[in-house]
Amino acid sequence: MFSAELKSDTLKGLVNIISTLIDEVKFTITADGMTLKAVDAAHVAMIEMHVNKGAFESYSAEDTELGLDLDKVKSVLKLAGSGEVIKMEQDDNTGKLVFKIGNITRCMSLIDTSGMNDPKVPQLNLSANILVPVEELQKGIRAAESISDHITLKAGPEFFELSCEGDTDSVSLKLEKDAAKIDAESDVCSMFPPEYLANIIKAIPSGTQVNIELDSDYPVKLLFSLADGAVTVDYLLAPRIESE
């Protein structure tokens, strides 16, 4: 049993984040909310999302799993205006998920989740911790796109830097302690594939504070929340280790 109502903007935010990694997803449903753990096809990035029932206008569920094709959900989202409420209910007879938006009823078949195992989320202890408005990261990403090589993230006790070095040109976003909350005992530095970083950072809604956990030649972790804290996202991206 699953029945819930939520604002179209909230659902859109979740779908935008998840679909940077993967199109077919499994949500694990409990009475308290929904959880998703997903890894992309190339096993480069991983996302863990918790949607507390407080993110919904109304929520009523028993333990179950929902397998969703996000492209279909996106087509539903196009039918809802900003601020409009979307009602979702699983049909007990057909097992399909029924969306209601105003006078529209959209009946969607689900994906079989029996073969979809949750990825194991690694426990990491990363030494540097930076809190930064997503708008700054988005500016850095846009700047890096004109160079289009790997992206380096660096942090030290007094700074955080996102940079990109080409053959002849380079670009960097450098934030001092006044523009970001920085907690790093020593300098750390890792390189990352630019498309992954660009896609996730562009998908984060403006106004969001992003917590970056970083270490040298380790994965980076982006942590942020949506819907006034009712949705939390952990995004983990593997580093690109330069071969010698």
Place this chain on the structure above:
Amino acid sequence: MFSAELKSDTLKGLVNIISTLIDEVKFTITADGMTLKAVDAAHVAMIEMHVNKGAFESYSAEDTELGLDLDKVKSVLKLAGSGEVIKMEQDDNTGKLVFKIGNITRCMSLIDTSGMNDPKVPQLNLSANILVPVEELQKGIRAAESISDHITLKAGPEFFELSCEGDTDSVSLKLEKDAAKIDAESDVCSMFPPEYLANIIKAIPSGTQVNIELDSDYPVKLLFSLADGAVTVDYLLAPRIESE
């Protein structure tokens, strides 16, 4: 002799409607206004449009015919801002149609109308009659596009429904008596090709009330008016009869 002035928005509205069906059209001109009857190349849909001289800022004409290439008229419309007045006048010497917009003069050759016969508009007596704001139809059409099969229109004494059934998914717009004015003695139902319905419904300006005349396995008729009633449109679309 033909000389008229009209607002660019009015001309744009007419052209958008007609060009869902056909690009080269014949307008029959009288002292009272213009009439157009046109059928699309596949003979699936038909349009009958009456433009009363009240739709114009000024109008002066004798009986004649104007053969227009709507793509050329669209290029003229791009030169006019919203609310700007377009002056049209047929040149007595060359027979060409001269458009004037501000300081711009656009001289357009006409299409030979001698081979363009008016289609015969069938007389239909359709039992169900529904009056609905075009915005609701536009929502239903957008929803149907994610399924992309034929569209079914249904009506009964208490409801009107636009629906679309795919192999696994389905979508419907259902309007009760409070959201539409419904006059149907019994249930009726017909299927239609989605592109035709989508194109005409998207071309109708928002704020328009559309009168739908419907019966079982019969054509559907959409009737609506533009320019405060000075333009009336009858649009007729053949049903898709399912073979067994």
Place this chain on the structure above:
Amino acid sequence: MFSAELKSDTLKGLVNIISTLIDEVKFTITADGMTLKAVDAAHVAMIEMHVNKGAFESYSAEDTELGLDLDKVKSVLKLAGSGEVIKMEQDDNTGKLVFKIGNITRCMSLIDTSGMNDPKVPQLNLSANILVPVEELQKGIRAAESISDHITLKAGPEFFELSCEGDTDSVSLKLEKDAAKIDAESDVCSMFPPEYLANIIKAIPSGTQVNIELDSDYPVKLLFSLADGAVTVDYLLAPRIESE
């Protein structure tokens, strides 16, 4: 030595104008400002631009040359919001040009200017002189695009006309003395390639008054200024002489 700050809108305006002709440019820098003389690859049009140091928020330079790839500069402009100040400084050690926008630093390699000679700007004495708001020219150009043949510019003591004649259709923008300041003793007329005229006229910011110098079968000169007169542009376009 070159160090300057200017508003992103000013830099964008300059780049838009120049890149209608050429992508790789040489700026000649002095203590008073920057100068550019460029001709397009087909030697059909020529631009001469003077950027007085008054166009900058701050300016400090010794005599030098800067070779710029405008596509790279455009990618920098995308990082700056409207009204934002862009700082440019040549790095004494690397010779590269460093752009700073907010927390972003963009280091750009320059083009070797040793083989880039300034074109010789011909001295012309054109008899007709017309001052016209660029918006009128832009309307005329948009109208001409639906005909897509060569464009004719004509002027006489009482009028200025931009026209375009196709096989069956034609279009013209005609300005009387009230809509343009006209100084012509006799009628003059020249034809021009439409793409060149369209590109430069579309690139001129709205609100600009354009001075057109015209004669019969001679190049046309467009003169205008940007940034409150601190930037002056002379644009010269060769006529298309019809062979008989």
